[in-house]
Amino acid sequence: MPSSASTASSPASPASARNTDVVVIGAGLAGLTAARRLVAAGHSVTVLEARDRVGGRTLNHDLGDGQVVEAGGQFVGPTQNHVLALADELGIDTFPAYDEGAAVYVHGGRGTRYTGDIPPDLLALPDIGVTMARIARLTRQVPLHAPWEARHARRLDALTLDSWIRRTTLGTGGLDLMNAFLGSAYGATAADASLLFSLHYIAGMGSEGVPGTLERGIGTKDGAQERRFVGGSQRLSTTMAEQLDGRVVLGSPVRAVEQDGRGVTVRTDSGAWTCRRVVVAVPPALAARIHWSPLLPPEQDALFSRLTFGRLMKCEAVYDEPFWRGDGLSGQGVFRAGSSVCSMFDNSPPSGKPGVLMGFLGGRQWRAWAHRPAHERRGAVLRAFAQVVGRGALRPADYFEQDWTTEGWTRGGPTAIAAPGVLTDLGAWRDRPFGRVHWAGAEHADYWNGYMDGAVRSGRDTARAVIEQES
Amino acid sequence: MAAVTEVTERAVLAVPLRRVWEVTSATDRYAEWVHGVLEVTAHHGTAEVGRTYSECNRTVGPLTTRSTWTVREIDPLRRRVDSGTGFEPMHGMTNIFEFRRLTFDDGTEGTEMTYSVRYRPGLGIVGRTIDKLQQPGLRKAFQTSMRNLEDLIVAEGDVAADDDSGATTP
Numbered sequence: 001m002p003s004s005a006s007t008a009s010s011p012a013s014p015a016s017a018r019n020t021d022v023v024v025i026g027a028g029l030a031g032l033t034a035a036r037r038l039v040a041a042g043h044s045v046t047v048l049e050a051r052d053r054v055g056g057r058t059l060n061h062d063l064g065d066g067q068v069v070e071a072g073g074q075f076v077g078p079t080q081n082h083v084l085a086l087a088d089e090l091g092i093d094t095f096p097a098y099d100e101g102a103a104v105y106v107h108g109g110r111g112t113r114y115t116g117d118i119p120p121d122l123l124a125l126p127d128i129g130v131t132m133a134r135i136a137r138l139t140r141q142v143p144l145h146a147p148w149e150a151r152h153a154r155r156l157d158a159l160t161l162d163s164w165i166r167r168t169t170l171g172t173g174g175l176d177l178m179n180a181f182l183g184s185a186y187g188a189t190a191a192d193a194s195l196l197f198s199l200h201y202i203a204g205m206g207s208e209g210v211p212g213t214l215e216r217g218i219g220t221k222d223g224a225q226e227r228r229f230v231g232g233s234q235r236l237s238t239t240m241a242e243q244l245d246g247r248v249v250l251g252s253p254v255r256a257v258e259q260d261g262r263g264v265t266v267r268t269d270s271g272a273w274t275c276r277r278v279v280v281a282v283p284p285a286l287a288a289r290i291h292w293s294p295l296l297p298p299e300q301d302a303l304f305s306r307l308t309f310g311r312l313m314k315c316e317a318v319y320d321e322p323f324w325r326g327d328g329l330s331g332q333g334v335f336r337a338g339s340s341v342c343s344m345f346d347n348s349p350p351s352g353k354p355g356v357l358m359g360f361l362g363g364r365q366w367r368a369w370a371h372r373p374a375h376e377r378r379g380a381v382l383r384a385f386a387q388v389v390g391r392g393a394l395r396p397a398d399y400f401e402q403d404w405t406t407e408g409w410t411r412g413g414p415t416a417i418a419a420p421g422v423l424t425d426l427g428a429w430r431d432r433p434f435g436r437v438h439w440a441g442a443e444h445a446d447y448w449n450g451y452m453d454g455a456v457r458s459g460r461d462t463a464r465a466v467i468e469q470e471s
Numbered sequence: 472m473a474a475v476t477e478v479t480e481r482a483v484l485a486v487p488l489r490r491v492w493e494v495t496s497a498t499d500r501y502a503e504w505v506h507g508v509l510e511v512t513a514h515h516g517t518a519e520v521g522r523t524y525s526e527c528n529r530t531v532g533p534l535t536t537r538s539t540w541t542v543r544e545i546d547p548l549r550r551r552v553d554s555g556t557g558f559e560p561m562h563g564m565t566n567i568f569e570f571r572r573l574t575f576d577d578g579t580e581g582t583e584m585t586y587s588v589r590y591r592p593g594l595g596i597v598g599r600t601i602d603k604l605q606q607p608g609l610r611k612a613f614q615t616s617m618r619n620l621e622d623l624i625v626a627e628g629d630v631a632a633d634d635d636s637g638a639t640t641p
């Protein structure tokens with residue numbers, strides 16, 4: 001049974017609720033941002049959400065005592081102005097991610113303390129330097145709005161990021177460290193993504209007038225991992241849903257969208273909604289699974305089907321207190337190939353109690369561990385944590401995992417990545433409206449593509465486009 | 472024929488014998504706790520007498536070797552004996568794990584583990600010299616392995632209460 005996200009009247013009462021100006025499909029950050037803007041512009045809006053909760057890829061895990069920790073998207077940082085402005089509007093504060101003391105770099109099972117963002121691997125440093133400098137140079141050549149128009153776009157899109165790094169470096173250090181970052185950023189490796197896609201992704205790690213850089217993407221201080229939301233990132237969505245006052249219908253997966261010159265019919269298991277326009281704010285690969293009538297243009301269908309998610313799990317261990325802080329450790333760890341997690345963070349709530357360590361198990365690590373018995377995976381993750389903060393990590397008070405590949409309405413994470421050839425062949429179809437249907441979502445953003453900021457930005461932009469069409 | 476060398480180390484692990492036996496019997500898991508095993512390249516799951524498993528092992532510095540072990544003897548919860556090839560110039564490599572259940576003063580269960588290898592050094596005097604040089608390293612490696620094993624079992628928590636329903640065979 002569909003249920004309403006707020007206490008307001010159920011929208012299932014036939015005439016009023018089944019007919020609305022705009023149906024928004026998906027109550028993640030993008031869909032809710034779009035809905036909010038559309039309502040503010042005076043449109044009647046219904047948001048149809050498949051899950052029985054809002055927030056999509058953001059999800060709060062209850063720690064008890066009114067505290068939460070994030071099991072999905074969580075970090076924000078400089079130049080992510082849209083999600084930060086939204087939080088401001090909603091009265092949701094941020095707090096700095098814990099970043100005091102030394103991080104630990106684990107290579108060959110051995111941990112080394114360091115400060116700053118670049119791990120102290122003397123042999124790998126030249127490769128890292130070369131890779132970062134070349135990426136910086138190449139990203140400047142990629143037009144954010146149309147990466148397929150970059151100089152040598154086809155050549156850049158014919159390579160994977162992996163094959164390009166191997167070509168331009170001597171050892172595997174640069175590649176291994178790139179993969180440690182991509183394990184969480186893509187839920188995949190450099191071998192899974194096209195070079196052009198990756199350059200576009202990095203070029204977007206900024207904002208208008210502030211060019212994107214890889215440093216900002218990987219950084220904690222002054223970077224994308226700098227801050228978190230008080231009360232957890234899902235609060236952005238639950239607050240928006242409350243303010244949408246009964247317009248969000250939960251438990252209503254959209255199965256079919258039919259349109260003609262006069263309007264659109266959106267079908268769920270519990271009935272149909274008619275409207276003038278639709279905003280589809282679901283991940284592209286899931287949009288391709290909706291039954292479209294008429295069919296999606298073949299290029300758009302092909303693009304969305306190919307924009308599949310990486311594979312990512314978050315593993316979090318809860319301790320009575322963040323004992324590592326007293327040892328001068330930030331709880332941050334970077335693992336070079338061969339470990340069970342790719343990177344880890346102190347994920348304690350702002351009060352600092354309880355202590356929480358969070359590890360990303362993504363890409364190659366996900367492949368190695370996702371199918372192992374749960375206790376073996378837990379053991380491997382906690383031993384990786386112990387390499388960073390000591391044996392105290394082996395005995396948490398609680399431990400939980402969130403595997404985003406098992407979420408039917410996400411199917412992976414954190415974002416969609418494009419393999420070679422996809423961007424140059426099909427990229428121009430990404431945001432193109434299909435009749436009365438418009439697209440939104442983190443994967444439809446040029447800046448901070450795949451991030452919460454990208455989701456909010458695209459929700460706002462798509463709402464603006466719909467408002468223009470309707471005026 | 473060269474004399475047989477035996478290197479033995481003993482440790483007390485603060486984890487129950489049942490779990491120690493389970494993990495040491497898993498032929499796919501040695502890379503997770505045996506120092507120097509980089510990868511298990513072939514295995515047969517829970518150890519069975521007469522069956523084999525193979526490993527890639529670290530030797531000196533970046534050098535590696537491929538070894539194959541055959542399970543020779545299983546005395547449940549007590550003793551496990553395997554014979555291995557691939558460690559030239561050491562011949563007749565035999566690995567022995569022995570276990571004894573302990574009860575600590577606070578009533579919790581522990582395990583005394585004895586980790587031994589036996590082999591015949593080849594290459595005459597050169598082999599014997601290599602053997603002498605490697606013995607302290609071996610002892611340290613055994614102690615590290617047993618500590619790793621304890622850590623692994625501690626980190627895996629209460630397995631009986633664990634729900635493995637999500638696990639599938641890849």
Ligand SMILES: Cc1cc2nc3c(=O)[nH]c(=O)nc-3n(C[C@H](O)[C@H](O)[C@H](O)COP(=O)(O)OP(=O)(O)OC[C@H]3O[C@@H](n4cnc5c(N)ncnc54)[C@H](O)[C@@H]3O)c2cc1C
Nearest residue numbers: 026028029030050056057073074075254413414441442452
């Ligand atoms: C583990 C993890 C870590 C991350 N870390 C960060 C981070 O630190 N910082 C950051 O900025 N970003 C991070 N992200 C990414 C970020 O969470 C997402 O980019 C963002 O939340 C996406 O928002 P969205 O609205 O575009 O999509 P979603 O959140 O995916 O929302 C789409 C909604 O559509 C619904 N839906 C799907 N199909 C249908 C259908 N047929 N009918 C109705 N509803 C449907 C879904 O249930 C969902 O609620 C992370 C993501 C994950 C998974």
